[in-house]
Amino acid sequence: MFLVKCPWCGWRDQTEFSYGGEAHIARPLEPGQISDAEWGDYIYTRRNTKGVHAERWSHTQGCGRWFNALRHTVTDVMWDSYKMGEDAPTPPKDWDGMTCCDDHKKLAEGAKK
Amino acid sequence: MAKASSLYPGITIDTPLSGRNPIQADGLVVTELPFLGKITLRGDAADPAFAAAVKSVLGTDLPTQPMTSQRVGNTRVFWKAFDEWLIWTPEDAEQKLGADLNAALTGLRKSVVDVSDYYTILRIDGPRSRDLLAKGCVIDLHPRAFHPGQATGTGFHHATIFITQTDSDVFDIMVRWSFADYLWNYFADGAREWAA
Ligand SMILES: [Zn+2]
Numbered sequence: 001m002f003l004v005k006c007p008w009c010g011w012r013d014q015t016e017f018s019y020g021g022e023a024h025i026a027r028p029l030e031p032g033q034i035s036d037a038e039w040g041d042y043i044y045t046r047r048n049t050k051g052v053h054a055e056r057w058s059h060t061q062g063c064g065r066w067f068n069a070l071r072h073t074v075t076d077v078m079w080d081s082y083k084m085g086e087d088a089p090t091p092p093k094d095w096d097g098m099t100c101c102d103d104h105k106k107l108a109e110g111a112k113k
Numbered sequence: 114m115a116k117a118s119s120l121y122p123g124i125t126i127d128t129p130l131s132g133r134n135p136i137q138a139d140g141l142v143v144t145e146l147p148f149l150g151k152i153t154l155r156g157d158a159a160d161p162a163f164a165a166a167v168k169s170v171l172g173t174d175l176p177t178q179p180m181t182s183q184r185v186g187n188t189r190v191f192w193k194a195f196d197e198w199l200i201w202t203p204e205d206a207e208q209k210l211g212a213d214l215n216a217a218l219t220g221l222r223k224s225v226v227d228v229s230d231y232y233t234i235l236r237i238d239g240p241r242s243r244d245l246l247a248k249g250c251v252i253d254l255h256p257r258a259f260h261p262g263q264a265t266g267t268g269f270h271h272a273t274i275f276i277t278q279t280d281s282d283v284f285d286i287m288v289r290w291s292f293a294d295y296l297w298n299y300f301a302d303g304a305r306e307w308a309a
Contacts, residue, residue: 008179008195009180009265010179012252012267013251013268015251015268059266060273061266061273061274062265062266062267063194063195063197063266064193064197065194
């Protein structure tokens with residue numbers, strides 16, 4: 001179990017959410033014009049990322065809305081979430097998947113002091 | 114307690130927890146608030162025409178911040194999602210309110226649905242209310258994190274609920290009829306720890 005950040009409601013327990021798989025997979029505009037292999041690719045082929053993964057979530061028990069999020073698939077720490085149609089946030093290149101964006105910010109501010 | 118339906122003459126309606134005695138324990142009372150009117154409203158609060166039309170009926174601006182609510186008399190308006198609100202009215206006031214909203218919003222993109230009989234509401238009252246809720250609720254209800262007027266959808270063990278804090282130690286919890294018995298029994302079992 002881990003925490004998920006709803007773009008509206010904030011950080012909540014994972015049990016309030018439903019997982020929707022990899023994000024940003026566009027449905028082919030003209031399904032009738034593509035080959036079976038291309039259609040199969042759209043349906044089944046996924047990155048199976050080890051590390052930072054863009055994925056869809058729904059805040060099922062809360063506001064009920066779908067959104068996108070970046071999660072580290074090794075640690076299950078979510079970096080941040082973003083609304084549908086928005087660009088994905090960019091975690092630092094050396095992000096180790098141990099802190100979310102908000103904790104990362106707090107730690108950075110603490111280090112400056 | 115059954116009552117005559119105001120929509121269908123000759124039909125008697127009831128609630129899923131009808132006839133049950135309140136759950137009572139040391140510092141805790143759980144009761145059902147039966148038959149409150151409940152309306153879900155959807156639309157674009159950023160559209161001035163929508164916002165003005167709703168305000169003309171409700172007498173208040175729609176809450177646009179997550180987890181907030183507004184209260185006008187005995188009517189409560191809750192933020193449910195960025196384009197959705199939940200309205201609780203006194204018993205039998207929901208039909209007129211729904212009709213008034215539909216009339217005021219004519220020509221605008223909207224949805225007004227009477228969900229009064231889809232849900233019921235349980236009230237937990239007393240200094241032990243947070244302890245009881247902590248047995249199955251995943252959100253932080255400590256006074257530093259949650260306070261009167263706040264409201265949100267969340268879960269209580271297997272039940273999906275909508276919870277609002279009404280007063281310092283009073284929580285109102287809306288639940289589907291089909292889950293009302295489950296939630297009631299969970300509360301009854303949880304309250305045994307503090308049996309008076
Ligand atoms: Zn949410």
